[in-house]
Amino acid sequence: MADDILTRLPSHLVAEAKSLDAADPLAAYREQFVLPEGVVAYLDGNSLGRPLAATRNRLPQFVDDEWGERLIRAWDESWMELPLQLGDRIGRVALDAAPGQTTVADSTTVLLYKLTRAAVAARPGRSRIVADTENFPTDRYIVQGVAAELGMTIDWIEPDPSTGVTVTDVREKVSADTALVLLSHVAYKSAHIADLAGITAVVHDAGALVLWDLCHSVGLVPVGLDAAGVDLAVGCTYKYLNGGPGAPAFAYVAKDLQDSLVQPITGWMGHAEPFTMGPAYLPAEGMRRFISGTPPILGMLPMQDMLDLVEEAGVEAIREKSIRLTEFVADVADAALAPLGVTVASPREPQVRGGHVTLEHDAMQAAIARLWQRGVIPDFRRPRGLRAGLSPLSTSFVEVATALAHLHEILNEHEG
Known part of the structure; x- marks a missing residue:
């Protein structure tokens, strides 16, 4: 069936795909993931990464050994330090962050709130926050909530x-009234x-x-x-770090800021004693002061397997394959899908394009519903976008x- 459907594309593109796979230095990593037969193609790795086969062993082993055998003793033996150790990793x-600046803790939303609230409090007398209308809803909602809370x-x-968003946009x-820029x-x-x-x-030049x-x-x-002198950062771990649904996020706070920031959710696990x-x-x-409640130890397990692979492959090599994958999507879109009315709504320049390509068409929402029925899984972004998320490994x-x-x-x- 796969070979039959490939006849829908120009033969040179099919040949190119096979050639790229044959020459791919990262191709062997694919076999380390769970690849069920019912999934024909998965283009949603930028929403939820595939699980690793190694995680099948890690989870029951954890139940039998660390949790089952060590029980509460494991808090003293390893779990108390795991958020900081995993953050450092x-x-x-x-x-590209030195140790002592990253921790794994809550969800992305909670960490965004913590760091947003702490940041504006660290710039007293400044009353403005800069954000962008195209950012993910959570980021915008958090900014709106903090702004309303503090006037x-x-x-x-x-x-x-x-x-x-460009440098010029931010500038x-x-x-002098800006406390924080969130992008x-x-x-x-x-x-x-x-x-x-x-x-x-530019943000630092303004004192924010x-x-x-x-x-x-x-x-x-x-x-x-x-190297960039970033103050604060937050990120999730269930996309390209394959931590699984609901895996905890991480927070980064530059070393020289840590003692001056007061995070607003003062739970017992962030206490000095x-x-x-x-x-x-x-x-x-x-x-540790940016941790609030009891860390989600179970949620920290799967991402450790993916970090092994990322460290082994190297982010630079992963990025190189990501560029080739997204370039291939754009090539197919231009040659085979554009005549059907599909447009590419992502940057054309590889150096400013991340790991997914958004393809737009008025019938895309209905088309994606049919793709899912066939075991082809991208996701839909309103009003008319198919987002092809490509996880290189x-x-x-x-x-x-x-x-x-x-x-x-x-x-x-549909056209017919």
């Missing part, structure tokens, strides 16, 4: 959806990569702090937080070609 493998004003950047919005490194709709270092410098959402870049795109059960809150030193070029051939057949039937 994410920092080293995927963020602050939001200066909204309204970027071109296909190009994203035109920041002022995404990779745009969740278009995949535009913002100039993280350039924007950070910057908070980066790394959900669509961690594990995929080199980030360079320390959590087991004294004292009458008043005293924040711990370093990144688990996605093959023939898999992508197969998915787009199915899309071609469905849209061709």
Whole structure:
């Protein structure tokens, strides 16, 4: 069936997909993932990464050994330090961040709130926050909530959806009244990569702090937080770090800011001496102060297997394959899908395009429903976008070609 559907595409593109797979230095990693027969093609790795086969062993082993055998003793033996140890590993493998600046804790939403609230409090007398209208809803909602809570004003950047927020956009919005700028490194709709270092410098020139959402870049795109002088960052772990549904997020706080920030959710695990059960809150030193409640230890297990692979493959090599994958999607769209009315709504320049490509068509929502029935799984972004999310270690070029051939057949039937 796969070979039959591939006849929907020009033969040179099918040959190219097979050639790219044969020459792919990362191709062997695909076999380490769970690949059920019912999934013909998975183009949603930027929403939820595939599980690793190794995780099948890790989870029951944890139940039998650490949890079942060690029981509550495991808190003293390893679990208390796991959020910080795992945070340091994410920092080293995927963020270019020195130890002691990253922790795994809550959901992305909760961590965004913590760091947004802490950041604006660290800039007293400043009453404005800069954010953009194309950012993920949670980011916008958090900014709106904090602004309402504190009587602050939001200066909204309204970027071109296909190009994203630029240095110039930020420079035109920041002022002496700006406390915080919150942006995404990779745009969740278009995949535009913002100039993280350039924007950070502009924000600092205005005396403000910057908070980066790394959900669509961690594990995929080199980030360079320390080198860019980034203040704060948050990212999820269930996309390119394959931590599973609801896996906890991470927070990064630059070393020189940690002691001056007061996070608003002062739970017992962020206390300097959590087991004294004292009458008043005293924040711990370093990144532990950004932890609130009991860490979700079970949720931290699967991502460790993916971090092994990311560290072994290297983010630079992963990024190189990501560029080839997204370029291939654009090539197929131009050659085979454009005649059916499909347009590419992501940046054309590889250096500013992240790990997904958004394809637009008026019938896309109905087409995606039919794709899911066939075991081809992208996701839909309103009003008319198919987002092809390509996770380099688990996605093959023939898999992508197969998915787009199915899309071609469905849209061709629609046109007919």
